Amino acid sequence: MNRKSFYRWLLIALMALVLAACATTDEERVDDDEGLTDEELAELERDRASEARGVEGRRSLEGSELEELLNDPNSPLSRRTVYFEFDSSEIRERDVSILEAHAAFLSDHPDQRIAVEGHTDERGSPEYNLALGERRAIAVKRALVLYGASDDQIRVTSYGEENPAALGSDEESWSRNRRGELVYR
Amino acid sequence: MRKTFARLRPLLFGLLLLPVLARAELVIEITGGAEAAIPIAVVPFAWDGDGELPEDMARVIDANLARSGQFEPLARSEFIETPARREDVRFPNWRALGIDNLVVGAVERDGNSYRVRYELLDVFTGQRQEGKNFRVADDALRTLAHVISDEIYEILLGRPGAFNSRIAYVTMEDRDGERRWRLLVADADGHEPQTILTSSEPLMSPAWSPDGEKLAYVSFEGRRSEVFVQNVGSGDRDKVASFEGINSAPAWSPDSRRLSITRSRGGQTDVYVLNLNSRETRQVTDSMSIDTEAVWMPDGRSLLFTSDRAGGPQIYRVNADGSGTRRISYEGNYNASPTVSPDGRHVAMVHRRSNGRFAIAVQDVDGENFRVLTPGGHDESPSFAPNGAMVLYATRADGRSVLGTVSLFGDARQTMSTAGERIREPAWSP
Numbered sequence: 329m330n331r332k333s334f335y336r337w338l339l340i341a342l343m344a345l346v347l348a349a350c351a352t353t354d355e356e357r358v359d360d361d362e363g364l365t366d367e368e369l370a371e372l373e374r375d376r377a378s379e380a381r382g383v384e385g386r387r388s389l390e391g392s393e394l395e396e397l398l399n400d401p402n403s404p405l406s407r408r409t410v411y412f413e414f415d416s417s418e419i420r421e422r423d424v425s426i427l428e429a430h431a432a433f434l435s436d437h438p439d440q441r442i443a444v445e446g447h448t449d450e451r452g453s454p455e456y457n458l459a460l461g462e463r464r465a466i467a468v469k470r471a472l473v474l475y476g477a478s479d480d481q482i483r484v485t486s487y488g489e490e491n492p493a494a495l496g497s498d499e500e501s502w503s504r505n506r507r508g509e510l511v512y513r
Numbered sequence: 514m515r516k517t518f519a520r521l522r523p524l525l526f527g528l529l530l531l532p533v534l535a536r537a538e539l540v541i542e543i544t545g546g547a548e549a550a551i552p553i554a555v556v557p558f559a560w561d562g563d564g565e566l567p568e569d570m571a572r573v574i575d576a577n578l579a580r581s582g583q584f585e586p587l588a589r590s591e592f593i594e595t596p597a598r599r600e601d602v603r604f605p606n607w608r609a610l611g612i613d614n615l616v617v618g619a620v621e622r623d624g625n626s627y628r629v630r631y632e633l634l635d636v637f638t639g640q641r642q643e644g645k646n647f648r649v650a651d652d653a654l655r656t657l658a659h660v661i662s663d664e665i666y667e668i669l670l671g672r673p674g675a676f677n678s679r680i681a682y683v684t685m686e687d688r689d690g691e692r693r694w695r696l697l698v699a700d701a702d703g704h705e706p707q708t709i710l711t712s713s714e715p716l717m718s719p720a721w722s723p724d725g726e727k728l729a730y731v732s733f734e735g736r737r738s739e740v741f742v743q744n745v746g747s748g749d750r751d752k753v754a755s756f757e758g759i760n761s762a763p764a765w766s767p768d769s770r771r772l773s774i775t776r777s778r779g780g781q782t783d784v785y786v787l788n789l790n791s792r793e794t795r796q797v798t799d800s801m802s803i804d805t806e807a808v809w810m811p812d813g814r815s816l817l818f819t820s821d822r823a824g825g826p827q828i829y830r831v832n833a834d835g836s837g838t839r840r841i842s843y844e845g846n847y848n849a850s851p852t853v854s855p856d857g858r859h860v861a862m863v864h865r866r867s868n869g870r871f872a873i874a875v876q877d878v879d880g881e882n883f884r885v886l887t888p889g890g891h892d893e894s895p896s897f898a899p900n901g902a903m904v905l906y907a908t909r910a911d912g913r914s915v916l917g918t919v920s921l922f923g924d925a926r927q928t929m930s931t932a933g934e935r936i937r938e939p940a941w942s943p
Contacts, residue, residue: 443736450891451871451891452826452847452849452863452865452871452893453806453819453826453849453850453863453893453894454717454718454850454893454894454937454938455717455718455761455762455775455805455806455819455849455850456803456805456806456819456821456826456849456850458717458738458759458761458762458775458805459759459775459777459782459803459805460803462758462759462777462780462782463780463803466780485736485737485738486737486738486759487715487733488717490715490717490733491692491714491715491733495687495935497891497909497912
């Protein structure tokens, strides 16, 4: 079920890429047009620059595909952080769909490797928190494996409280810092 | 080829070794009061050389004694006279101010060095308790002030001072999301900070070798926790623990030949002992729970560590061979990060109070005489002074990460901070 919807999504993404390519071809034709203002020319230059990067990126299909999937806000893979309650390493119900999507992707791409980084908030002992961060990373890995990823695709690592996402010292910052991050390399 | 790569590796991770690079001074603030402290006056040392006295040694001594919480130095504004030798002191003046002890001295230029003389005087009897002459190099006046502070402390209190020692700590600077971690070494009073390591990945848990010449610490430069040992003077360093899983919480055995470290295997976190020669580890604790941050008792025969085997984290003691595990902390539901006094009698720890605040607490190693030392908030990483009279820790003040010291006698507290940086993970040298 989930995998099916994932492929449907992938198809849409690829179609979007094709459309984007067509759109730029149109713009190149405009290039011949005389009477463009300096401002319009400058804009064209910028478009070309970004298009040039796009073409270059697409040459290695695998890397580009992954990049797009990770960066497109509509992709389920664009969400790569799950959050935890205080002193807990339990996966929250609302984060399950995120992990299912990544597990499906990993299952379809057996050569893909990821790191799962566990983090805690700043309260208490840094060394104890380092161990707690690993518990969280392992909980994330177990969920990914349960949903179809393979054990050897996932490396767990813990940063404890050492690399917070938010630097504040309040409830909101703490809840943002108690997290597991999925890192594609 | 391999060698070249090994040499390049630090660069690849954006890592810089800087043997001596001075950093911004720490700003020091004394926050607590002193009770039952010894009244003393430290008179500014006489100086008849050209220009200003290169180092206000009396000020350094004065600040040291105040920070200990065991002395209450008289403010300079209260001074009626500023004698430089016993013969010039009018003792009734000082007795009237309620002063028990007086420190006087003088500094003279002598070629490329300085001649320093000081006297410790008993105001009640008018007798000299100590008088000494020193000859020191240009840049050693501040160090000499710490040595003199230690002497005064020991003469008046009967135990050694800890002013001529150093602290190590980690700072983190965040510039628009670009982060830089630094490992620094400074004098015990926070002055003369020097960066010994800079990294674009986190650094944590510095631990001094018993001779004070090396630091073990945890670095994430390999995108995971690994343990390094670095010579503070030369900057030479070695990666000593890079096993699968967590490598952290280094602590030196009293004979310097081993490090206790924390390793994780399959999600089980335990205390191990790493032989620094063979690089082999021996497992000390074995439980499904988190067992970590071990420290050695001074006799090297047992260790204290944190474990959550009973639910929340508590402090346990285990023999170095892994036998005889027993719990030693019982107050509240969160006690962690043990640090042992050099005489092996006291253990300080992070304790979560009933109001949820994390504070520094101390108790006897056998579990008796538990008491909370700080009001608490986000106190962590306690580390005993080499004389066991003070504890250094990381805390928050006005929303900033700073270092704090608290005296075990009285309640004198002090914070040290630098602008724009988080300071954490302090460790007091032997």
